Amino acid sequence: VKIGIVGGTGRIGEGMAMRLSRIHDVLIGSRDEEKARCTCEICLKEASERGIPCRVTWVSNQEAVDGSEVIILAIPYKHLDATMSVLHGFEGKIVISPINPMEKKEFFIYVPPAEGSAALYLRTLLPGSARLCVAFNNIAGNRWRDIDKELEYSVAVCGDDAESKQIVMDMIDQISLMKSYDAGPLSISPAIEGLTPLLNNIGKCNRMKDVGVKFV
Ligand SMILES: NC(=O)c1ccc[n+]([C@@H]2O[C@H](COP(=O)([O-])OP(=O)(O)OC[C@H]3O[C@@H](n4cnc5c(N)ncnc54)[C@H](OP(=O)(O)O)[C@@H]3O)[C@@H](O)[C@H]2O)c1
Secondary structure, eight states: OEEEEETTTSHHHHHHHHHHTTTSEEEEEESSHHHHHHHHHHHHHHHHHHTOOOOEEEEEHHHHHHTOSEEEEOSOGGGHHHHHHTOOOOTTOEEEEOOOOEEESSSEEEOOOTTSSHHHHHHHHSOTTSEEEEOOTTSOHHHHHOTTSOOOOEEEEEESOHHHHHHHHHHHHTSTTOEEEEEESGGGHHHHHHHHHHHHHHHHHTTOSSOOOOOO
16 A cells, blocks of 8 residues: 655654555655655664665655555644645545644643544545545554554544545554554544543553553
8 A cells, every 4th residue: 555644754653654664655745855854764774774674755745645545644633724725636545534632731631623523624624535534543653653662552443434444454454463443433533532632641640651552
């Protein structure tokens, strides 16, 4: 699968690129191609030191959309409008949202838009033919980036298109020890996104780092 990461230079973007590029062709997108080039070089260096494959290319965010079948929007919720307003060409593509609209005050709180979740809002910005799935919301960037460690997590995936959801789930099941779980339609996305501030609060209150979930 050709995967484009919009915001591929960020905290989860870089680690995702490192993990996914072992198996897939990954386009690391950025508003600034020079920044994407630096991220590519880091990925290539870390991979070559370990003798593992790494198929990454640096591109603009628009090229990441144009050149991929699956697009991961690895950008903060507060920059979603600005990012989507300058991108086009999502027709027929699989779009993955790991976006969690949340704030940190004394504790982490879920702050969804009026639509109910970041994904339900994103749905209104995408063309009808784009196939939106929610995934990867509950795995910390540090864990993605810590490439010598396995990622033994469950990944809840939701979306309204069964075929694209299966493609995303198959993709997830190829990453380390991750296991995907079908969580139902896009309307369940508030629960998946809202789990992250819960995990973060559990981490904060119990002095745990980068708490994740495993469904058993
Ligand atoms: N971090 C985590 O542990 C984690 C875990 C699960 C889910 N998530 C979700 O994943 C998404 C990305 O999180 P992150 O922590 O990786 O974010 P981040 O590192 O803060 O930002 C990701 C990328 O967004 C782009 N960006 C930054 N400011 C921007 C602006 N003003 N306008 C447009 N683009 C801008 C940047 O790319 P360029 O400068 O290269 O364009 C940046 O590298 C978020 O929605 C978050 O809720 C994060």
